[in-house]
Amino acid sequence: MHNSGLNETVERPAPETPVPGLRQLTYADLPVVISIERRSFTTPWSPGMFVLEMSKSSTISLAAVEDDRLIGYAVFSRYDAAWHMMNVAVAPEHRRRGVASALINGALERIEPGDAPVTLEVRPSNKSAISLYGTFGFRSFGYRKGYYANGEDAMIMWRGDPALAGVPAEAAAGS
Numbered sequence: 001m002h003n004s005g006l007n008e009t010v011e012r013p014a015p016e017t018p019v020p021g022l023r024q025l026t027y028a029d030l031p032v033v034i035s036i037e038r039r040s041f042t043t044p045w046s047p048g049m050f051v052l053e054m055s056k057s058s059t060i061s062l063a064a065v066e067d068d069r070l071i072g073y074a075v076f077s078r079y080d081a082a083w084h085m086m087n088v089a090v091a092p093e094h095r096r097r098g099v100a101s102a103l104i105n106g107a108l109e110r111i112e113p114g115d116a117p118v119t120l121e122v123r124p125s126n127k128s129a130i131s132l133y134g135t136f137g138f139r140s141f142g143y144r145k146g147y148y149a150n151g152e153d154a155m156i157m158w159r160g161d162p163a164l165a166g167v168p169a170e171a172a173a174g175s
């Protein structure tokens with residue numbers, strides 16, 4: 001994925017807190033998306049990067065909405081036979097309520113075929129994101145050297161078998 005996440009310590013809310021609704025992300029959402037993005041990442045995506053990904057027919061972009069307000073988003077794109085989780089973020093005040101889980105679940109439900117391999121990159125220090133991805137069956141395959149702007153490596157995670165997407169084991173592991 002594109003960069004590190006700014007994770008804040010968030011108290012878990014009452015378990016009866018309802019999970020938000022999902023809908024497709026639109027260009028009109030971008031001002032709110034950018035505001036959440038800037039509060040979530042040290043090197044946030046620009047509006048143009050969202051527009052580029054959202055304009056592709058092979059992209060699934062979802063908004064999590066509560067009371068007509070966008071509180072999180074996820075962007076998945078397909079390159080060749082593999083899906084890539086490009087971006088996921090939740091407004092800090094709405095974290096630990098299952099919002100990211102709902103977004104990832106919604107995207108995985110929309111991915112065809114349903115067992116298509118999905119990959120992502122994550123900063124090894126982003127323990128909350130790694131824990132989140134683990135709940136969806138993502139496993140570490142290796143590291144992409146110097147992936148981030150500060151030269152930090154990225155952990156490569158896959159859900160499913162990268163060989164099914166025609167990705168050789170060495171490439172799936174970042175070597």
Ligand SMILES: CC(C)(COP(=O)(O)OP(=O)(O)OC[C@H]1O[C@@H](n2cnc3c(N)ncnc32)[C@H](O)[C@@H]1OP(=O)(O)O)[C@@H](O)C(=O)NCCC(=O)NCCS
Binds near residue numbers: 009089094099129135
């Ligand atoms: C990572 C992020 C998207 C998680 O969003 P969220 O809506 O809070 O996640 P969920 O509530 O769906 O969490 C599901 C599970 O993930 C794990 N998890 C999520 N946040 C966690 C945290 N801060 N610490 C530990 N585990 C965490 C837990 O297993 C959690 O289940 P639980 O609450 O029942 O224990 C959110 O913290 C965020 O926007 N961070 C900044 C952006 C970022 O890092 N994006 C990922 C880039 S690779």
